Amino acid sequence: MAPLNRFQMAWRAAQDIQEGMLVNLGLGIPILASDYVPDGRDVFIQSENGIIGCGPLAADNAADTDLVDAGSRRITLRSGASIVHSADSFAMIRGGHIDVTILGCFEVAENGDMANWDSRVPDKGPLVGGAMDLAACARSVWVIMEHNTRKGEPRLLHQCALPLTAVRCVDRIYTDIAVVEVTPTGFLVTDMLEGMSREELQVRTGAKLSFAPDCRALTAPPITAPD
Amino acid sequence: MAIDKRVSSAQAALEGVRSGAVVMMSGFGGAGFANVLIQALSELPVKELTLVVNSATHPYSFTHKLIENRQVRKIICTAARGRGRELSVFEQQWRDGLVELECVPQGTFSERIRAAGAGIPAFYTPVGFGTELTKGKEVRVFNGREHVMEEAIYADLALIRADRSDRYGNLAFRYAQPNFGPAMATAAKLTIAEVRAFAPEPMAHTEVQLPGVYVDRVVTVGG
Numbered sequence: 001m002a003p004l005n006r007f008q009m010a011w012r013a014a015q016d017i018q019e020g021m022l023v024n025l026g027l028g029i030p031i032l033a034s035d036y037v038p039d040g041r042d043v044f045i046q047s048e049n050g051i052i053g054c055g056p057l058a059a060d061n062a063a064d065t066d067l068v069d070a071g072s073r074r075i076t077l078r079s080g081a082s083i084v085h086s087a088d089s090f091a092m093i094r095g096g097h098i099d100v101t102i103l104g105c106f107e108v109a110e111n112g113d114m115a116n117w118d119s120r121v122p123d124k125g126p127l128v129g130g131a132m133d134l135a136a137c138a139r140s141v142w143v144i145m146e147h148n149t150r151k152g153e154p155r156l157l158h159q160c161a162l163p164l165t166a167v168r169c170v171d172r173i174y175t176d177i178a179v180v181e182v183t184p185t186g187f188l189v190t191d192m193l194e195g196m197s198r199e200e201l202q203v204r205t206g207a208k209l210s211f212a213p214d215c216r217a218l219t220a221p222p223i224t225a226p227d
Numbered sequence: 228m229a230i231d232k233r234v235s236s237a238q239a240a241l242e243g244v245r246s247g248a249v250v251m252m253s254g255f256g257g258a259g260f261a262n263v264l265i266q267a268l269s270e271l272p273v274k275e276l277t278l279v280v281n282s283a284t285h286p287y288s289f290t291h292k293l294i295e296n297r298q299v300r301k302i303i304c305t306a307a308r309g310r311g312r313e314l315s316v317f318e319q320q321w322r323d324g325l326v327e328l329e330c331v332p333q334g335t336f337s338e339r340i341r342a343a344g345a346g347i348p349a350f351y352t353p354v355g356f357g358t359e360l361t362k363g364k365e366v367r368v369f370n371g372r373e374h375v376m377e378e379a380i381y382a383d384l385a386l387i388r389a390d391r392s393d394r395y396g397n398l399a400f401r402y403a404q405p406n407f408g409p410a411m412a413t414a415a416k417l418t419i420a421e422v423r424a425f426a427p428e429p430m431a432h433t434e435v436q437l438p439g440v441y442v443d444r445v446v447t448v449g450g
Contacts, residue, residue, distance in 0.1 A: 127307065127308035
């Protein structure tokens with residue numbers, strides 16, 4: 001099987017979102033996961049600007065500039081939605097009321113340290129937004145990112161090289177070739193691309209991997225564009 | 228005389244604003260920018276402003292006009308990266324040392340503002356511990372976890388946007404328009420709201436999202 005594309009990675013993470021969860025999705029690939037929550041699971045999506053219960057994107061003729069999500073996308077509200085102001089939204093986040101946040105990322109260390117806000121592009125300003133609050137305070141922190149950089153360098157590391165977002169915060173990583181839990185003893189692989197060897201996955205990773213006894217094949221349906 | 232917080236124009240609303248002011252401006256993702264007031268501020272001969280605003284570069288906000296005019300000495304924000312490879316006007320001035328930047332996690336940003344309005348000069352938060360954004364800040368352990376001390380942000384002026392107001396300055400917002408506005412209104416010595424429409428009758432208490440006690444002047448701008 002080929003490595004998962006961005007939609008398939010979002011799909012795979014969405015399968016682990018459980019009934020009744022309050023979920024915050026980061027920009028980029030994570031936000032796509034809202035399209036792939038399994039039917040029948042009632043989930044509320046929180047947006048850092050204060051929306052509790054984001055619905056699908058608005059049709060062009062219904063788009064409203066006052067109804068936007070954290071990515072400035074014009075959205076709709078789901079039934080049962082509510083809206084609070086920013087200080088209350090982050091009280092909700094910091095207070096541990098978000099069950100899961102799924103965030104994009106550059107690097108994760110084997111102790112759960114995360115780097116996702118500053119890739120050190122010269123002269124470009126920093127953009128931290130709500131990432132530090134979510135990473136430090138959501139009850140579970142999941143990351144979706146490619147297993148390796150474009151140059152082939154590992155993103156799962158013994159220690160992060162880029163500036164940290166939060167320390168010891170990541171619980172699980174969904175990549176294009178594996179699903180990896182962060183445990184007190186380091187990275188534990190639970191899903192791995194079919195046809196890939198453990199040695200090959202280890203070579204593409206910057207820290208020691210363990211493998212779950214019930215390590216499964218990483219699969220996703222063929223998706224090449226959003227629903 | 229009965230309370231009536233209406234003023235006739237954005238220019239009149241900004242009466243008394245001085246150089247060196249700390250100015251909070253609401254807005255997130257296209258919702259809640261007080262662009263009529265920001266435009267009016269950009270036309271005043273005031274300089275050396277410190278802006279407290281979520282984004283230094285958001286394309287829907289008029290923040291960039293203040294920066295282009297060289298009216299800004301410092302920005303406290305959570306996002307300072309312009310879209311694309313080209314440097315934004317903020318990034319150019321920041322690179323050239325013309326404007327100072329304090330980048331803050333968004334929850335810490337909003338809580339520092341709320342704290343100022345709630346009489347709390349400082350607080351401890353776990354957010355940002357172990358990162359460069361909190362380097363040098365006091366750390367204390369509570370419940371076995373490290374927290375950093377963060378100080379309240381007080382302002383001279385808050386410019387916020389709402390949907391409706393009555394004569395008492397009570398405000399109602401549309402959808403995600405409140406964002407930082409309600410907290411900023413509490414943290415500033417002078418709060419000015421631009422609103423789409425003025426309600427001729429006092430609003431029902433169930434409709435009021437921000438009590439008029441936090442709002443000093445209201446200007447109706449339509450839109």
